[in-house]
Amino acid sequence: MLRRMARNNAWANLRLHRAVAQLDEAAFRQDGRTSFFPSFRGTLGHILFVDLFYVDALEDGGVGRAIWDDDERFARDGTFEELRVRQRAVDQRLIAFTEALRVPADLDVEVRMPRRDGVQRDTRANTLLHLYGHQIHHRGQAHAMLSGTAVAPPQLDEFFMREELPLREAELRELGLPLE
Numbered sequence: 001m002l003r004r005m006a007r008n009n010a011w012a013n014l015r016l017h018r019a020v021a022q023l024d025e026a027a028f029r030q031d032g033r034t035s036f037f038p039s040f041r042g043t044l045g046h047i048l049f050v051d052l053f054y055v056d057a058l059e060d061g062g063v064g065r066a067i068w069d070d071d072e073r074f075a076r077d078g079t080f081e082e083l084r085v086r087q088r089a090v091d092q093r094l095i096a097f098t099e100a101l102r103v104p105a106d107l108d109v110e111v112r113m114p115r116r117d118g119v120q121r122d123t124r125a126n127t128l129l130h131l132y133g134h135q136i137h138h139r140g141q142a143h144a145m146l147s148g149t150a151v152a153p154p155q156l157d158e159f160f161m162r163e164e165l166p167l168r169e170a171e172l173r174e175l176g177l178p179l180e
Contacts, residue, residue, distance in 0.1 A: 002107075002125070005132050006098040007177045010091035013047075014171055015154040016139055017084045020044065022151045028080045033148060035141040043142045044083055045074055047135060051090045054131045057113045058097055058124060064114040095177075098128070 020028065020040055029041045037043040049071040056063045074082070101107065107125035114120075122130075139156065146153040155167075165179060172179055 002101070002128050003095070003098040004180075005128075006091075006095045007172075007175075009132060009135050010088070010095060010175055010177065011168060011171055012135075012139055012156045013087050013091055014175060015156055016142055017044075017087065019146055019151050019154045020080065020142065021084070023080075023149060025080060027149065033145045035145055036138075037141070040142060040145060041075070041078070041080075041083075043138055043145065044080075044087070045071065045078065047138045047142075048083055048087050048090065049074070050134055051087070051094070051131065054113070054127060055090055055093050055097065057111050058127060059093070060112075065116075094131075 023040065027040070029039055031039045031042075033039055035043055037046050049067060052063075052070075053067045055061075056067065101124075107123060107128075109124050110121050111124055111127045112119050112121055113127070143153045143156060162180075169179060
């Protein structure tokens with residue numbers, strides 16, 4: 001199930017990013033929208049950098065808190081196109097990570113996440129569930145923000161239903177994902 005959720009995550013990001021790509025860069029950065037982060041840049045940037053943080057922790061990559069320095073640079077200088085490319089790359093890393101999990105005990109391995117006040121530890125399973133929940137939560141905010149623009153919010157909940165495969169088949173092929 002966690003593999004399918006990683007694939008769904010990539011697919012939903014693809015659809016949401018296609019919609020946001022219809023906005024110009026000024027609309028992407030415009031503050032004052034109703035959301036926890038009051039811009040598409042803030043919301044989608046938050047998703048990206050939290051993904052980078054947790055995927056690095058899951059991979060035991062060692063980048064840790066240094067990821068947040070890049071977030072500050074991105075907030076100042078990053079473009080939507082950079083965000084889209086980087087999100088696609090981290091989505092692929094997450095898919096590869098979940099596909100490498102072989103036995104149930106792989107989900108019990110401890111993940112270390114460096115925080116300001118120490119190192120948080122939890123299982124891979126709990127870290128993945130947190131990451132997916134975080135993604136869904138903030139994608140929903142960006143989806144709602146689109147309602148305040150001329151761009152129609154995309155359908156984001158067709159992935160798991162077998163009967164709806166024709167609605168997402170081309171996008172799954174584009175992402176190199178199994179047609180299921």
